[in-house]
Amino acid sequence: MLPDIDVVTRDDLMRLITRYRLKPVKRLSQHFVVDPAVIRDIVEHVPSGSRVLEVGTGIGILTYYLARVASQVITIEIDGRLVRIAEHVLGGLSNVSVIQGDALRVPWPNTDVVVSNVPYSITSPLIMRIIKEGVPRALLTIQREVANRLASEPGGDDYGRLSIITQCNYSVGILSTYAPDSFYPSPEVYSSLVIMTKKEPCYRDMRILESVTNLLFRHRNRVLRWVLSKYLGPNAVNAVINAGIDVNARVRQLGINELVRIADSLRPFINHYGNH
Numbered sequence: 545m546l547p548d549i550d551v552v553t554r555d556d557l558m559r560l561i562t563r564y565r566l567k568p569v570k571r572l573s574q575h576f577v578v579d580p581a582v583i584r585d586i587v588e589h590v591p592s593g594s595r596v597l598e599v600g601t602g603i604g605i606l607t608y609y610l611a612r613v614a615s616q617v618i619t620i621e622i623d624g625r626l627v628r629i630a631e632h633v634l635g636g637l638s639n640v641s642v643i644q645g646d647a648l649r650v651p652w653p654n655t656d657v658v659v660s661n662v663p664y665s666i667t668s669p670l671i672m673r674i675i676k677e678g679v680p681r682a683l684l685t686i687q688r689e690v691a692n693r694l695a696s697e698p699g700g701d702d703y704g705r706l707s708i709i710t711q712c713n714y715s716v717g718i719l720s721t722y723a724p725d726s727f728y729p730s731p732e733v734y735s736s737l738v739i740m741t742k743k744e745p746c747y748r749d750m751r752i753l754e755s756v757t758n759l760l761f762r763h764r765n766r767v768l769r770w771v772l773s774k775y776l777g778p779n780a781v782n783a784v785i786n787a788g789i790d791v792n793a794r795v796r797q798l799g800i801n802e803l804v805r806i807a808d809s810l811r812p813f814i815n816h817y818g819n820h
């Protein structure tokens with residue numbers, strides 16, 4: 545049994561982790577949370593009584609504190625060794641189920657909030673799955689650079705496909721940033737806690753918006769006219785001009801509203817192009 549969230553210390557968490565003499569696997573991003581502030585920041589944004597899906601249980605520290613505010617926590621862990629440890633740590637909590645599996649593949653239950661100290665290697669596919677599943681809220685601790693990309697505005701160095709598809713479906717905020725020693729063993733990077741809150745999608749056909757964004761952002765520093773001519777031809781350039789878009793703008797400067805108008809005007813061309 546862990547101490548209450550208000551009083552738990554880094555030493556308490558380190559003691560629990562080292563007790564199991566586990567050899568962390570780098571490939572699975574096994575960096576366990578030891579900074580109580582990270583746990584407090586996450587738990588504070590989980591509405592009381594909500595159904596939580598956690599990705600990457602680890603030894604179950606965050607899970608334990610989530611279970612105190614949530615009505616139900618379903619937590620998925622790929623490493624069987626950790627599943628057994630987590631079941632031991634969480635034993636006796638009737639509102640927690642630990643599932644062994646790959647969180648990108650196993651079916652997800654209906655859930656109000658996805659929470660994860662995200663294994664780095666699955667960051668982008670996990671975010672894409674959250675969007676596809678339409679989860680109402682996500683609280684994710686991810687690499688600081690990726691967090692900046694998610695929240696980036698048009699024109700910025702970090703602005704790209706991930707920012708656009710995410711911001712089309714979610715409001716994105718960065719709540720806090722943590723030094724590497726918030727996790728054990730320490731990763732090489734800083735981490736940021738991101739909150740994603742579902743909103744009305746900016747466009748009804750995500751497939752077209754994704755195709756257009758993928759195509760254009762192959763050449764983020766080129767002007768729109770150049771990219772359209774190269775891949776789709778002069779009729780596509782005209783269709784975009786007719787939609788009132790400045791085709792001399794650089795791709796990285798296009799805001800989401802402009803991309804939506806471009807996607808709409810390129811519909812006939814992209815359907816064809818989609819076969820490539």
Ligand code: SAM
Binds near residue numbers: 600605607662663
């Ligand atoms: N939640 C724990 C914590 O905060 O201490 C662990 C976080 S650790 C950064 C990420 C965890 O995700 C590891 O336990 C790792 O084994 C697990 N993991 C990695 N890839 C996974 C996948 N595809 N599906 C489910 N779990 C995965």
